[in-house]
Amino acid sequence: MDLIFALKALILGIVEGLTEFLPISSTGHLILVGSLLNFTGEKVKVFQIAIQGGAIFAVCWEYRAKLIAVTSGLFSNDANSRKFVLNVSIAFLPAAILGVLFGAHIKAILFYPIPVAIALVAGGFVILWIERRNKINPRAIRINSVDDMTSLDAFKVGCAQAFALIPGTSRSGSSIIGGLIFGMSRKAATEFSFFLAIPTVVGASVYSLYKDRALLSSADIPTFAIGAMASFIAAFFCVRWLLRYLSTHDFTMFAYYRIVFGMIVLITGFTGLVVWAD
Secondary structure, eight states: OOHHHHHHHHHHHHHHHHHTTTTTOHHHHHHHHHHHTTOOSHHHHHHHHHTHHHHHHHHHHHTHHHHHHHHHHHHTTOHHHHHHHHHHHHHHHHHHHHHHHHHHHHHHHHOSHHHHHHHHHHHHHHHHHHHHHHHHOGGGOOBOSGGGOOHHHHHHHHHHHGGGGSTTSOHHHHHHHHHHHTTBOHHHHHHHHHHHHHHHHHHHHHHHHHHTGGGOOGGGHHHHHHHHHHHHHHHHHHHHHHHHHHTTOOSHHHHHHHHHHHHHHHHHHHHTSSOOOO
């Protein structure tokens, strides 16, 4: 295996793990970093989606007690466990259906640096707006735990998550901000985003690997394994940090980061300071 290729895979795996659960768009960062490293092409797009599965295992490990309890509850016909699984399933459907219908078109048109930068900036302003709204009207928060969600709440968050099909929007950002808009606390919205990521990201990874299997060979396994392992380790530490951070902070910092980062990409791209590879 080419060492330079392996190093690029390692870097992208770390980027994926650090950004998957933050509202700053992991896919957008992978596209931008891949462009800077000249690590692009159709196979790399599959790689970028597939290694997200590594980050998901970090969430599964962090919330293993909850997931085990829910699984056990299903076998014992526990109402709360059934409700939890139903809500996650409902929230999963909008993005899954739209992804199957339009995913290929979106990948062909929007998986490039400039559209990602525009989505980063736009999403940053949305985050600033919702945080300002919740500070002015704290009574808008009515759901403090994922167990308090109704099926309608789950469907609304699922519709919000579907916007993440646009790279640069952020899957976690869309679901978290959607949750905040529809009355969830930061902690509840963030945790539901974590749980919702499990079927969403695993489904997207498996679907992408199957659909584009003709592009892949056994020689790609080490590269994918390096990226997935790096993603898992980085995500493990990032999830724990984020939960501690949100206990005393809001999402404003991430909004400013998105706006500044997106503007840098746009300015450097349009002025020719950086040639963002497709």
